[in-house]
Amino acid sequence: MKRVFNFSPGPAMLPGAVLQRAQAELLDWQGSGMSVMEVSHRGTAFIEFAARSEKTLRGLLAVPDSYKVLFLQGGATLQFAAVPLNLAPAAATVDYVVTGNWGEKAVSEAKRYANVNVAAESSATKFTSIPDPKTWKVTKGAPYLHYTPNETVFGVEFHDVPSVSDAPLVADMSSTLLSRPVDVSRFGVIYAGAQKNIGPAGLVIVIVREDLLGRARKETPGTIDYKTQAGNDSMWNTPPTLSWYFAGLVFDWLVEQGGLAAMAKVNARKAAKLYAAIDASDFYANPVEKSARSWMNVPFTLADPELDKAFLQESKAAGLTNLKGHRVVGGMRASLYNAMPEAGVDALVAFMADFEKRRG
Amino acid sequence: MKRVFNFSPGPAMLPGAVLQRAQAELLDWQGSGMSVMEVSHRGTAFIEFAARSEKTLRGLLAVPDSYKVLFLQGGATLQFAAVPLNLAPAAATVDYVVTGNWGEKAVSEAKRYANVNVAAESSATKFTSIPDPKTWKVTKGAPYLHYTPNETVFGVEFHDVPSVSDAPLVADMSSTLLSRPVDVSRFGVIYAGAQKNIGPAGLVIVIVREDLLGRARKETPGTIDYKTQAGNDSMWNTPPTLSWYFAGLVFDWLVEQGGLAAMAKVNARKAAKLYAAIDASDFYANPVEKSARSWMNVPFTLADPELDKAFLQESKAAGLTNLKGHRVVGGMRASLYNAMPEAGVDALVAFMADFEKRRG
Numbered sequence: 001m002k003r004v005f006n007f008s009p010g011p012a013m014l015p016g017a018v019l020q021r022a023q024a025e026l027l028d029w030q031g032s033g034m035s036v037m038e039v040s041h042r043g044t045a046f047i048e049f050a051a052r053s054e055k056t057l058r059g060l061l062a063v064p065d066s067y068k069v070l071f072l073q074g075g076a077t078l079q080f081a082a083v084p085l086n087l088a089p090a091a092a093t094v095d096y097v098v099t100g101n102w103g104e105k106a107v108s109e110a111k112r113y114a115n116v117n118v119a120a121e122s123s124a125t126k127f128t129s130i131p132d133p134k135t136w137k138v139t140k141g142a143p144y145l146h147y148t149p150n151e152t153v154f155g156v157e158f159h160d161v162p163s164v165s166d167a168p169l170v171a172d173m174s175s176t177l178l179s180r181p182v183d184v185s186r187f188g189v190i191y192a193g194a195q196k197n198i199g200p201a202g203l204v205i206v207i208v209r210e211d212l213l214g215r216a217r218k219e220t221p222g223t224i225d226y227k228t229q230a231g232n233d234s235m236w237n238t239p240p241t242l243s244w245y246f247a248g249l250v251f252d253w254l255v256e257q258g259g260l261a262a263m264a265k266v267n268a269r270k271a272a273k274l275y276a277a278i279d280a281s282d283f284y285a286n287p288v289e290k291s292a293r294s295w296m297n298v299p300f301t302l303a304d305p306e307l308d309k310a311f312l313q314e315s316k317a318a319g320l321t322n323l324k325g326h327r328v329v330g331g332m333r334a335s336l337y338n339a340m341p342e343a344g345v346d347a348l349v350a351f352m353a354d355f356e357k358r359r360g
Numbered sequence: 361m362k363r364v365f366n367f368s369p370g371p372a373m374l375p376g377a378v379l380q381r382a383q384a385e386l387l388d389w390q391g392s393g394m395s396v397m398e399v400s401h402r403g404t405a406f407i408e409f410a411a412r413s414e415k416t417l418r419g420l421l422a423v424p425d426s427y428k429v430l431f432l433q434g435g436a437t438l439q440f441a442a443v444p445l446n447l448a449p450a451a452a453t454v455d456y457v458v459t460g461n462w463g464e465k466a467v468s469e470a471k472r473y474a475n476v477n478v479a480a481e482s483s484a485t486k487f488t489s490i491p492d493p494k495t496w497k498v499t500k501g502a503p504y505l506h507y508t509p510n511e512t513v514f515g516v517e518f519h520d521v522p523s524v525s526d527a528p529l530v531a532d533m534s535s536t537l538l539s540r541p542v543d544v545s546r547f548g549v550i551y552a553g554a555q556k557n558i559g560p561a562g563l564v565i566v567i568v569r570e571d572l573l574g575r576a577r578k579e580t581p582g583t584i585d586y587k588t589q590a591g592n593d594s595m596w597n598t599p600p601t602l603s604w605y606f607a608g609l610v611f612d613w614l615v616e617q618g619g620l621a622a623m624a625k626v627n628a629r630k631a632a633k634l635y636a637a638i639d640a641s642d643f644y645a646n647p648v649e650k651s652a653r654s655w656m657n658v659p660f661t662l663a664d665p666e667l668d669k670a671f672l673q674e675s676k677a678a679g680l681t682n683l684k685g686h687r688v689v690g691g692m693r694a695s696l697y698n699a700m701p702e703a704g705v706d707a708l709v710a711f712m713a714d715f716e717k718r719r720g
Contacts, residue, residue: 077597202600237437240562
């Protein structure tokens with residue numbers, strides 16, 4: 001069995017050490033004679049595990065005590081509905097900043113529940129830039145301002161938290177949470193689907209400031225009512241125990257790596273190496289404004305799109321998989337989440353140079 | 361490593377063969393050098409797996425072509441909201457039959473979205489019986505009639521599909537689906553959380569008659585809009601790929617066991633053995649009307665509740681775990697889902713006889 005370097009945008013690579021540990025204890029968790037997925041979420045063992053995992057996550061992100069951390073189902077996409085249902089009265093106008101297709105999807109879902117004001121968007125640059133926060137047209141008294149700190153398809157990332165509105169800031173951090181430290185106190189709500197930096201698909205983490213609890217509309221399903229779930233330690237209904245378990249192992253692994261400051265250094269270096277290789281070449285190109293380039297998702301095109309197929313076939317044969325770009329952007333995309341070792345980026349850069357030499 | 365007989369009501373025991381197979385391929389699925397939880401749900405490998413798993417499930421249940429099968433998140437509890445959102449206009453009165461606490465929870469969530477008529481309920485017998493369908497007070501023209509074929513806490517099960525209303529029948533089959541054949545054509549919607557007979561928590565299966573698609577209210581989140589998900593093969597958003605994978609392995613295992621007719625025989629025999637042991641004893645008792653006794657969940661009390669603790673400790677030491685009853689009912693509860701081997705029931709019956717002899 002040879003593991004590959006998997007550049008999938010998500011569901012994405014997980015740390016090999018996490019998978020090995022899960023494999024070893026898959027039929028017998030904590031000497032119970034049961035798999036972790038076979039135990040009741042209301043049993044002592046799982047409750048202790050859940051509490052410990054939350055504590056570890058809080059430590060990693062330095063989550064203030066005035067925030068609740070929830071482990072829910074439905075992915076970020078269900079949060080696109082949950083955010084307005086939990087935070088916005090029916091007649092309210094809510095603010096969204098759109099820097100890619102995930103932001104567009106968030107707007108589309110929010111429109112079911114509220115008037116949406118797009119305070120800024122960057123479609124004019126084909127989502128290769130971030131609109132200057134000074135130009136954002138925010139709504140006075142909006143229940144929240146929503147944005148997407150990292151857009152996976154276009155590879156655009158906010159490297160600072162914008163400060164433009166008095167409204168609570170809500171962020172879909174699906175593809176960036178845990179990749180670097182973040183000042184949680186700047187946000188009203190942070191949510192993140194697990195399948196990039198956290199664990200398997202089927203889990204979404206929500207970090208919500210306590211003063212925002214209790215505003216949910218009557219028609220909010222109980223499973224996504226922040227107050228209901230916060231009051232029940234995310235166990236108002238059966239949580240996705242298996243995905244939660246993997247997330248807990250990933251949190252432990254991050255602590256072993258030195259925490260998020262250490263991850264940020266490695267992630268910045270990984271991204272810098274790949275962008276440097278792209279920029280040094282006339283054969284490869286990345287269209288994103290340099291200040292907005294993502295650490296997590298690096299789209300790049302080949303000078304001759306006719307070579308895309310050969311690039312994908314040969315890279316796969318070299319153990320570098322899932323490099324195909326999103327159909328909207330074309331070309332290639334390398335996703336460099338936490339679990340991608342620096343050696344994987346080195347191997348990709350070396351392959352790209354070799355491919356260019358042979359075929360460019 | 362010694363595996364135990366795990367009588368947990370859910371998340372519950374899974375077949376050992378399924379866990380062993382998953383363990384073997386956890387780091388390298390189909391020779392890809394990736395775990396199944398690391399591959400994109402939009403890649404060929406997962407799409408093929410998903411289609412095959414649906415086909416196997418359709419074969420097991422003989423699902424008519426006029427039904428869609430969905431693999432979603434949020435558990436049965438989110439379906440408590442999804443059902444009225446998908447099927448009932450805002451001013452409608454919907455019918456519910458309540459034979460236990462899951463039915464009560466379904467009603468409570470439905471009240472967010474519709475007028476609920478409880479057509480029948482059995483709280484007067486402390487949920488130890490099923491009201492005669494002839495006495496149900498159904499609403500003329502109701503968008504649907506909802507019931508819970510098996511109630512896990514009280515151990516009450518419908519052994520026939522009721523036929524009392526022209527409205528589409530909607531069933532929460534979380535704790536009975538796949539335990540025996542069922543005539544899907546009798547239902548408008550069947551849904552089931554995975555964590556009893558299907559796989560790990562974090563997946564819910566919805567089987568919906570096609571003519572019921574397209575009635576969802578505007579405020580239905582896209583992730584639980586039946587038509588939206590049916591039109592996208594349950595991949596409108598990222599599905600819970602890891603739980604789905606386990607479900608697929610369980611479906612294959614069920615085919616190997618001979619399908620649902622074979623499972624029904626074993627399940628009927630397992631339940632009969634345990635009820636016979638309870639009924640033959642003055643020390644153990646089950647309060648449920650005989651015609652309504654569940655095959656899946658068997659609550660029983662000890663003549664002296666002071667002995668509950670000893671029973672639980674000693675049974676656990678004997679490798680029979682999670683027998684504690686629900687706090688509402690007290691005493692013990694043995695859940696006998698598909699993955700519980702007949703040998704587990706034999707061991708439990710033998711332990712009960714021995715315990716009674718020593719302590720009764």
